[in-house]
Amino acid sequence: MDQMTTTDLWAGAVQDVIAAGRRMDRFGWVPATAGNISRRLPDGRIAITRSGGHKGCLTQDGVIEVGMDGRAVHPGDRPSAETLLHCQLYAHDPAIGAVLHGHSVASTVLSMATADGVLTLADYEVQKVFEGQTTHDASVRVPVFDNDQDIARLCTVVAPDLGRMPAGYIIRGHGVYVWGATMDVALARLEGLEFLLACELEKRKLRR
Template identity: 80%
Template sequence: MESMISADPWAGAVQDIVAAGRRMDRFGWVPATAGNISRRLADGRIAVTRSGGHKGHLTPDGVIEVTPDGRAVRPGERPSAETLLHCQLYAFAPEIGAVLHGHSVASTVLSMAAADVIELTGYEVLKVFEGQDTHDTTVRVPVFDNDQDIARLSRVVAPHLGRMPAGYVIRGHGVYVWGGTMDGALARLEGLEFLLACELERRKIAR
């Protein structure tokens, strides 16, 4: 997906989110009303998908504006339930410009079988992640237990921030990835999902 360009920063953010939702939907990563997508605005506020709704069929009305601590700017609007996890990433690293959360089959199944980490070793596509310049390496993807208390989950994730080059997985739930731009976040998401799918296939063969 080429970066969307708009003279209106809000319109540009909305266009990026809508396009990302459609792209994620093509791969089957946002089934039903699952997943959420956000982009940081220049003033520090965040454009994020509204709670509910299919991310593959987003319209501009499906994107709302929240403050850096996740509160809807317009009273009565309801952001995605996991907005706080997006806010956590933006607060941690000013260079993060977009955050994506999807629910793929591979991430869901592998996370249910993993202890606290999924190790990805020897794959060429590992080079899509920041700091990786060879296939001859291992990238560890943390797996955190699912929790409907998002504030509590964010506290579990917090000690690992800055040490997750490929993002992380919530058990039985899905992946979180981020990047400096929407294109960068999408590249990271596609790389991680490809590798998780490869790992799932390898485990099938090994049986």
Template identity: 40%
Template structure:
């Protein structure tokens, strides 16, 4: 992936539009999740949804700008703070060439993370929608890694980063959600939609097969 930065002034509108689309799918319930875009790589600066924001009704003032140390660089309301999970975003931006990270909690990604936790990953093979994840080979197979839901958030960030696999733009957190990323907001959303469809597919197929 080649990182594409979102202009500073455009970030709130970009994140609000993403939130509207993801919320319409029911993927951002009860203020859960966090969405971010990279606005500057060196030194790192990102725009991210603030702690406690209802992403189903996100507005530009709900977007804040932070640096790699989670210091607020800009916020409409000075009382707005970053979520504790912002550190997962900063570590991924520092390690990967990505421009957008989406973290959502859904029924299917939670079920997949629990059902396949003992295996360490969700294995998906031979499905057409793997092309949406940039796997065009006829025998395509990916392993979506799963990490434990650690309550120590810096440790969780390290675990997510350590689990990243080439060609798989996402990591599941057990009974928590998924972090998916892309070089642009559109790519990150496409990857996330593909993951969610595939999780539903493999779980339904497993159930039907008994």
């Protein structure tokens, strides 16, 4: 792979991350400096958002390279504290090409309102966006993990559910993690999950 091709691959990944940040910001899923976005390149490099930046206002400088250990490749770059959760997914499944993390109102409130370790979504047509879901007449399980500032420790809690989370997962009081083979697939699944969580939140309001 020559240098020009390598450079072009990186530029494409950066643009994918920037575009995803703007799309997520448009829906209000990455307020302030919340959230993080990554894309794995065919050569194994990982492009991820720099810590502290607003995801709706990303520039090329806001996307950095990290290794599978979550560490920045270039000195002085500071990745998100949650980079290891992205790397965990990439290490688990070589087919994953993009990971998205957002902080929506629905995911935050619903995860704090349930004492269970799972939210179950059922009977929605939109749930067919998730891998393995072919009908509305089914249910999809979305694990809810307690928040932990020790990300390495949180990874050990998430690990047993890897491979059994077609709709992604939620960190309680924090937000969702969703992934896909491409950025477009990951975004479609994120929008599907956020739509369903918003519906669940509205249903709970109606029950009052």
